[in-house]
Amino acid sequence: MGRASANHEMVVLAREARALTQAALADTAGLAQGTVSKIEHGLIEISEESVERLSKALGFPPSFFYQQDPVYGSETPCLHHRKRKTMPVLRLRQVHALVNMMRMQTARLLGEIEIEAPLRLQRMDPAEYESVDQVAQLVRASWRLPLGPVKNMMQSIEAAGGVVVTSNFGTDKLDAISQWDPQQPPFFFVNSEAPGDRLRWNLAHELGHIVMHDMPSPDQEREADRFAAEFLMPGHEIRGSLSQLTLPKLAELKRYWRVSMQALIMRAAALGTISERQKRSLFTRLSQLGYRKREPVAIPREEPTTLRKVIELHRHQHGYSVDELSRVTNLSEVEFRSIYQTDEAPRLRLVPPTGEALMTKANDTDRYVVPNKERGGWDVVKEDHRRASAHEDTKKDAVDRGREIVDNLGGGDLRIANKDGKFADSDTQSGPKHRESKAPDRK
Numbered sequence: 232m233g234r235a236s237a238n239h240e241m242v243v244l245a246r247e248a249r250a251l252t253q254a255a256l257a258d259t260a261g262l263a264q265g266t267v268s269k270i271e272h273g274l275i276e277i278s279e280e281s282v283e284r285l286s287k288a289l290g291f292p293p294s295f296f297y298q299q300d301p302v303y304g305s306e307t308p309c310l311h312h313r314k315r316k317t318m319p320v321l322r323l324r325q326v327h328a329l330v331n332m333m334r335m336q337t338a339r340l341l342g343e344i345e346i347e348a349p350l351r352l353q354r355m356d357p358a359e360y361e362s363v364d365q366v367a368q369l370v371r372a373s374w375r376l377p378l379g380p381v382k383n384m385m386q387s388i389e390a391a392g393g394v395v396v397t398s399n400f401g402t403d404k405l406d407a408i409s410q411w412d413p414q415q416p417p418f419f420f421v422n423s424e425a426p427g428d429r430l431r432w433n434l435a436h437e438l439g440h441i442v443m444h445d446m447p448s449p450d451q452e453r454e455a456d457r458f459a460a461e462f463l464m465p466g467h468e469i470r471g472s473l474s475q476l477t478l479p480k481l482a483e484l485k486r487y488w489r490v491s492m493q494a495l496i497m498r499a500a501a502l503g504t505i506s507e508r509q510k511r512s513l514f515t516r517l518s519q520l521g522y523r524k525r526e527p528v529a530i531p532r533e534e535p536t537t538l539r540k541v542i543e544l545h546r547h548q549h550g551y552s553v554d555e556l557s558r559v560t561n562l563s564e565v566e567f568r569s570i571y572q573t574d575e576a577p578r579l580r581l582v583p584p585t586g587e588a589l590m591t592k593a594n595d596t597d598r599y600v601v602p603n604k605e606r607g608g609w610d611v612v613k614e615d616h617r618r619a620s621a622h623e624d625t626k627k628d629a630v631d632r633g634r635e636i637v638d639n640l641g642g643g644d645l646r647i648a649n650k651d652g653k654f655a656d657s658d659t660q661s662g663p664k665h666r667e668s669k670a671p672d673r674k
Contacts, residue, residue, distance in 0.1 A: 237277035237296040242270055244302055245289040247328035250321055255620040255636055258613055260288035295561040300335045303327075303410060319404075326400050330408050330420050333570075336560040337394055338415050340541050348392035350374045352417055357443050363454050366443060367461035380488045381463060384434040385533040392416050393441075395434070395535035397423035409437035417441050427530035428491045435459035463490050464498050473499035476509070478516060485528045492517065492526050542571055596643030598636055600629045602650050611636060 246256050253271070257264040261284055269275045277285075277296065286293045304327065350373070355366050374387060381387060385395050393416060400422045406429070411417040419441075421433050439458030444451045472484060476499060481492040488495070493514070500510040517523050545551040551559075557567035598620065603610045609629035610619035620636055623629040626647075633645045 237282050239273040240302050241296045244328050245291050247324045250325045258620045260284040302331050334418050339559050350391040352391045354445050355442050363457045364461040367458045384431045385535050389537045395419045399423050407433040407437045409441050411441050427532040435462045470502050473504040482528050489530050598633045598645050600633050600647045
């Protein structure tokens, strides 16, 4: 039998992982934008030549595009995320793409390895129980957690068979993402830049989704928050400590329960130990002191261990080289090394490595920000290319988009023109410099 056809969903996944538009990908790969669009919609088969072009443009080996794994979007019941409403769509798609890729890679690394989980995770429909609080209590009981704070959220989840990855999402507007494919262990992706107390809360919130929300529901975010509050701060244990709250008392409670002062205030209000007026007063005082963004009493960040142990097992006991593991995961060796660092817990990186990993020519990574004389606004273009990689209404937005494109391509020069088409600025993004040239005419 011959090789299976390339998968159009992998093209979309790779493009979104690099935060490129269809136009930018077409420009970089030397394909018509219509061709890229038809490829991504599965309307035409992807020729081997197109696979090679896409491979070089996106920095993934050709084998990447032949993967047949499912890709989960934000509307599917397998994926949940905890984000702010102001999260840019392009960035959210990039993170979702990278999370899907990390899940696929981890599944390959796990292979025939069986995770020995002394505890277990199971679905629990909150409609079948007295309350969400009861669900959280039952999970604590089934995990045999002692009274008091959860000692280590990551260790507890990994002991139940979950896989945790700490990831720099490149934004503070996304806290965590979780996925549970029935054929794989539950995956938890948490923003590594969050403080230790918030990281624990994010994990508990996502645990609530994994346990309770097999299907999306209108109240799922509220339910996940309620689950997290009861799981981390059981009401019957903490209630007596949440009266007559002051900031010094909150700081001491934070040190013991390892949750934020803000979470403690919200818990006290929910349990009725403080009034709504007292809650507002405490939050006002936190704001005045700048504690809404950076609280006192730092809680150490927890680190996952399962994935690191799997990689060490492959390398030191199974005899896999880094090159072989990169081929198993359908990554270039440079990118594999960038993601799966052997001396620390693996962290997902939103910015791809430069040079070799992207397999692009140096002068292909340069971009120019120029005025569009016909349409108005500003274009981001390659030298000698008339089709824009991006078009923005303002120069500032075009410069920001140009920097993002150059950064995603591994570095290069972003040349910025004035309204008359003359270059005034050069913004080097970790790449080689090239000769200055006249701005392409955008007529």
